[in-house]
Amino acid sequence: MEAAAGGGCGSGPPLLLSEGEQQCYSELFARCVGAAGGGPGSGPPEAARTVPGTVTAAAGPVADLFRASQLPAETLHQITELCGAKRVGYFGPTQFYIALKLIAAAQSGLPVRIESIKCELPLPRFMMSKTDAEIRFGNPAELHGTKVQIPYLITEKNTFKRMDDEDKQETQSPTMSPLASPPSSPPHYQRVPLSHGYSKLRSSTEQMHPAPYEARQPLVQPEGPSSGAPGAKPPRHKASLIRSFSVEREPHDNSSNYPDEPWRITEEQREYYVNQFRSLQPDPSSFISGSVAKNFFTKSKLSIPELSYIWELSDADCDGALTLPEFCAAFHLIVARKNGYPLPEGLPPTLQPEYLQAAFPKPKRECTLFDSYSESMPANQQPRDLNRMEKLSIKDTADFPVPTQDVTSDDKQEQNKTRLALKSTADEALPKDMSEDPATSKDSNSLKARPRSRSYSSTSIEEAMKRGEDPPTPPPRPQKTHSRASSLDLNKVFQPSVPATKSGLLPPPPALPPRPCPSQISHHNVNSERSAHPKPPTQLPNYGDFRLQKQSEQVSEAEIHPQLNRAPSQVAESSPTKKDIPHSQPPSKPIRRKFRPENSATESQEPPSTVGGPVSAASGKPHAAVQKQSSKQKKAIQTAIRKNKEANAVLARLNSELQQQLKEVHQERIALENQLEQLRPVTVL
Amino acid sequence: MVHTSLDVVDEKISAMGKALVDQRELYLGLLYPTEDYKVYGYVTNSKVKFVMVVDSSNTALRDNEIRSMFRKLHNSYTDVMCNPFYNPGDRIHSRAFDSMVTSMMIQVC
Numbered sequence: 093m094e095a096a097a098g099g100g101c102g103s104g105p106p107l108l109l110s111e112g113e114q115q116c117y118s119e120l121f122a123r124c125v126g127a128a129g130g131g132p133g134s135g136p137p138e139a140a141r142t143v144p145g146t147v148t149a150a151a152g153p154v155a156d157l158f159r160a161s162q163l164p165a166e167t168l169h170q171i172t173e174l175c176g177a178k179r180v181g182y183f184g185p186t187q188f189y190i191a192l193k194l195i196a197a198a199q200s201g202l203p204v205r206i207e208s209i210k211c212e213l214p215l216p217r218f219m220m221s222k223t224d225a226e227i228r229f230g231n232p233a234e235l236h237g238t239k240v241q242i243p244y245l246i247t248e249k250n251t252f253k254r255m256d257d258e259d260k261q262e263t264q265s266p267t268m269s270p271l272a273s274p275p276s277s278p279p280h281y282q283r284v285p286l287s288h289g290y291s292k293l294r295s296s297t298e299q300m301h302p303a304p305y306e307a308r309q310p311l312v313q314p315e316g317p318s319s320g321a322p323g324a325k326p327p328r329h330k331a332s333l334i335r336s337f338s339v340e341r342e343p344h345d346n347s348s349n350y351p352d353e354p355w356r357i358t359e360e361q362r363e364y365y366v367n368q369f370r371s372l373q374p375d376p377s378s379f380i381s382g383s384v385a386k387n388f389f390t391k392s393k394l395s396i397p398e399l400s401y402i403w404e405l406s407d408a409d410c411d412g413a414l415t416l417p418e419f420c421a422a423f424h425l426i427v428a429r430k431n432g433y434p435l436p437e438g439l440p441p442t443l444q445p446e447y448l449q450a451a452f453p454k455p456k457r458e459c460t461l462f463d464s465y466s467e468s469m470p471a472n473q474q475p476r477d478l479n480r481m482e483k484l485s486i487k488d489t490a491d492f493p494v495p496t497q498d499v500t501s502d503d504k505q506e507q508n509k510t511r512l513a514l515k516s517t518a519d520e521a522l523p524k525d526m527s528e529d530p531a532t533s534k535d536s537n538s539l540k541a542r543p544r545s546r547s548y549s550s551t552s553i554e555e556a557m558k559r560g561e562d563p564p565t566p567p568p569r570p571q572k573t574h575s576r577a578s579s580l581d582l583n584k585v586f587q588p589s590v591p592a593t594k595s596g597l598l599p600p601p602p603a604l605p606p607r608p609c610p611s612q613i614s615h616h617n618v619n620s621e622r623s624a625h626p627k628p629p630t631q632l633p634n635y636g637d638f639r640l641q642k643q644s645e646q647v648s649e650a651e652i653h654p655q656l657n658r659a660p661s662q663v664a665e666s667s668p669t670k671k672d673i674p675h676s677q678p679p680s681k682p683i684r685r686k687f688r689p690e691n692s693a694t695e696s697q698e699p700p701s702t703v704g705g706p707v708s709a710a711s712g713k714p715h716a717a718v719q720k721q722s723s724k725q726k727k728a729i730q731t732a733i734r735k736n737k738e739a740n741a742v743l744a745r746l747n748s749e750l751q752q753q754l755k756e757v758h759q760e761r762i763a764l765e766n767q768l769e770q771l772r773p774v775t776v777l
Numbered sequence: 778m779v780h781t782s783l784d785v786v787d788e789k790i791s792a793m794g795k796a797l798v799d800q801r802e803l804y805l806g807l808l809y810p811t812e813d814y815k816v817y818g819y820v821t822n823s824k825v826k827f828v829m830v831v832d833s834s835n836t837a838l839r840d841n842e843i844r845s846m847f848r849k850l851h852n853s854y855t856d857v858m859c860n861p862f863y864n865p866g867d868r869i870h871s872r873a874f875d876s877m878v879t880s881m882m883i884q885v886c
Contacts, residue, residue: 166880382861389862397870400862404871412859437872 117189124153124188154188161195165437171195355440357424365420379413385422392426398435402426405439417445819847827851831885846881853877 158168175190357365372388373380380388389399406422407414414422421443429435441447819827827850829843857863857871869875 166876166883169876170880170883382859386861396862400860400870401872403860403862404873407859410856410859412861 113193117192120157120192121185121188124157154191158191158195161199163195163198167198171198355424355428355436356442357420361424361427362420365423366416368423369416369419377416379411379415380419382412382414385414385419389422389426392430394426394429398429399426401435402429405436406443408439408445415445417449421445817843817847819851821851821854825854827854842885846885849877849881 158171161168163171171191171194174194175187368388369380372384385403386399389402390396392399394402402422402425406418406425408418421439424443425435815831817829817831819829821827827847829846829850853871853874854869857869857874860871863869863871
């Protein structure tokens, strides 16, 4: 391939390519197009946004190619503008060729203008990583200095589009600092960036960008090879090294579209960021104003210029406010910076707002669910996040002492509510991975029907959410399934059981159970005394009442069940107003009644003697009728017994968990007190 | 020379007291005998003044170009101002802003 010595001057059409140029450009273009088509399909949809019907090169590969040309960002932007890609929105053949010409011009030190490309120009030079083409072309190119290398199309699709969209956002890795265009001599130019780029690349293997693979480009002079030869040696040497290096990178790149791991937000981090966002701004879909964000980020103790820089990167639309994805990006950058990562030149692809929104729809969904959610969600997340925070790979979350304390305090508040505490402990018990997210969303889905009126949340966010939920919820209350149970355990527990039953088996607040208990017990006692002389006939109707009541009213009974189970199931039956009591009583009474028919004579049976007494008195008439009823009731009562047992188990578990938490809290308190004591003498002195 | 041009700008502003909406103000003519350059002024609604000094040896820049440059400058400036960490009056360190400015200048020359 001959050099561009014969490159036409600006006569006739604005762009006249020499043969060599033509060939190179078409190859490059084909590569870009081909890579666009064959690029990873799992990338974001905007990746290969080519206009249907035309042959266009996708923005991503083109961007990579351009960046590989080692030109500064503004130059590349100029080039894009000039070549018209911005105008038409895509890279057609003409635009592409013009752009390549401009790149060549820029690399030769000419200003980027249309006029520049009318002159003779060398072929553009690109620092790229390995491809098959390189293997094919690399060595010959080095020898002959005429072949152009085809860039290795790393799958960074959105970068170029965003370069158009966003204000000069440069996705170059920090290692590839923009080199000055005008080289003194081509070989020198190429050697310098190569060594520079390569050494830096070696040092930062995490960077996302293609391993620089210096490709020998043809030079202006026909005696390219000669001048290229001195420069060819380092590239050849480095080429082999880079080839091996990029081999390693290949599988990595194939596995992930965005091999920029430090800039990828993990789920845990995202949870944390989202929570912080919520703490600043309850509505997840609106903005955080600049001043609020400023105060918040200033707590991270980064310098103001750095914070300013981070803001500049993350506020993509430059509106002075941060949306949720912008906030996450900013937060992530801050965290990364605190951990020592250098700030990128431009917003990395994984931190772009579109990517964050597209790739993580769940947090948004969780946000909306959160609105309709209720107390347990924040409590759920907060302890979970706290736990996760400890495990975060980024260790400097504690740099935000205030926010964490807020989270902690919120957490403690939630823990005061037993039901939420159950959830949190249950969450702690659960494996801390992403399975919790689906679980949470599942819970949230099922929990939407929960009655908010029983929420115990104390944070303003939850209250705000709750209020929105309060009106529709009262009706579902009676049907409260254990969906209300924020803990999966309860769900699992109750799913096998009869579904239409007590949701109230959820751990009621600790205050509640004891309260009715004594009253009930006393009432029981009262009733038992009363029932010592009951009117036998009334027992039958009471049976009916019990049954009806049991079926219809299931709310508060569940709460009382445990107590009732614990309390000696006194007999009596009470007025229908005592729904709970009757509920327990049927279990006892029908049993007794059951026994009674069997052993009508043996009143000294197990059943409480108090019942036995009155029951025996009525043994005569109601006997037959009772038998039929008892058989029906037997089953009902058995189910009730089962439910009661389950409730018992749940509450027992809750009890143990709470006690565990109590112990933990005690330990924490002791630790804190110790610390305090340690500090005190120091300060006193 | 920038300060003297600022005085002239103030003069102009006070002069056009009524037409405050007039954003554009092309002031041409500070051609000193020794240094021939042109100074362009531009005032925003918030009284922020942009002063552009151009070397006259350039092929004369068209009016429209100057206007577009000022507009771009204004836009970039507002973007910079959006940053809550930016104190008005500080030196602008924004990369995007700098790059925009330099690109503009390169385009012109």
